[in-house]
Amino acid sequence: MQNAQIEKAVPWNPWHGCHKCSPGCQNCFVFNMDKRYGRDTTVITKGKTTYELKDKDCPKGSLVKLCFSSDFFLEEADEWRGGIWETVHRRSDCLFVLTTKRPERIRQCLPSNWGEGWENVHMSISIENQEMADKRLPYFLDAPLKHREVFCSPLIAPITLGKYLDAGLIKCVNVGGEMAPKQVVRPIQWEWVKDLYLEAKSRDIEFYFHQSGSMFMRDGVNIGAWNLNKQIARAEEIQHELERMF
Numbered sequence: 001m002q003n004a005q006i007e008k009a010v011p012w013n014p015w016h017g018c019h020k021c022s023p024g025c026q027n028c029f030v031f032n033m034d035k036r037y038g039r040d041t042t043v044i045t046k047g048k049t050t051y052e053l054k055d056k057d058c059p060k061g062s063l064v065k066l067c068f069s070s071d072f073f074l075e076e077a078d079e080w081r082g083g084i085w086e087t088v089h090r091r092s093d094c095l096f097v098l099t100t101k102r103p104e105r106i107r108q109c110l111p112s113n114w115g116e117g118w119e120n121v122h123m124s125i126s127i128e129n130q131e132m133a134d135k136r137l138p139y140f141l142d143a144p145l146k147h148r149e150v151f152c153s154p155l156i157a158p159i160t161l162g163k164y165l166d167a168g169l170i171k172c173v174n175v176g177g178e179m180a181p182k183q184v185v186r187p188i189q190w191e192w193v194k195d196l197y198l199e200a201k202s203r204d205i206e207f208y209f210h211q212s213g214s215m216f217m218r219d220g221v222n223i224g225a226w227n228l229n230k231q232i233a234r235a236e237e238i239q240h241e242l243e244r245m246f
Contacts, residue, residue, distance in 0.1 A: 024128030027180035044076035103139035117146035124149035129157035154178030177213015190218035
């Protein structure tokens with residue numbers, strides 16, 4: 001899923017809050033945002049005005065970005081998730097995208113009429129290093145899903161995905177760096193991005209470098225940016241360069 005698509009998506013956050021569960025969560029933007037407003041992100045709350053997706057806000061053909069201020073498979077949301085599935089099923093005229101760090105909970109949290117998956121649900125898994133790739137991807141590949149993407153974001157260490165891509169179930173590898181203050185940001189390396197690009201390309205799998213992060217290192221020099229729009233622009237430059245090189 002590319003930036004241009006996500007920017008046009010309808011945001012739907014039926015609940016808010018999360019728990020940090022791996023190294024990728026260290027500089028989570030949701031925690032940083034809540035800190036500014038004195039809110040405790042670890043308290044999971046049902047959205048008073050956002051739990052329901054109003055049809056007037058979601059025309060036919062909409063792309064809906066689901067639960068991006070939390071994790072859709074949090075245990076605290078188990079009692080609320082059923083109502084969300086009902087809406088997603090009813091609105092088969094829209095495409096719903098969601099990302100999770102908890103793929104081990106996918107199977108137990110699916111609705112009874114899910115079958116082998118719904119065509120209008122695209123699910124992605126977030127991984128940041130090899131340990132999390134090896135921990136999460138087996139669950140992700142085992143779940144009954146129609147559309148799968150892998151988000152290596154924030155990529156904080158080199159990852160090899162070859163054996164998982166060989167299953168033929170993953171449609172896109174999406175890579176991004178970390179956006180965080182200079183004193184805490186963890187760098188992403190050019191070589192890591194290039195290697196993932198080559199792994200995907202050699203298998204005819206879509207690859208998208210969506211964000212360079214605040215510290216994108218190449219030949220010992222940071223060519224990232226502190227402004228988000230500049231990070232996106234820099235990532236697009238790198239994407240085009242990779243496509244020309246290989």
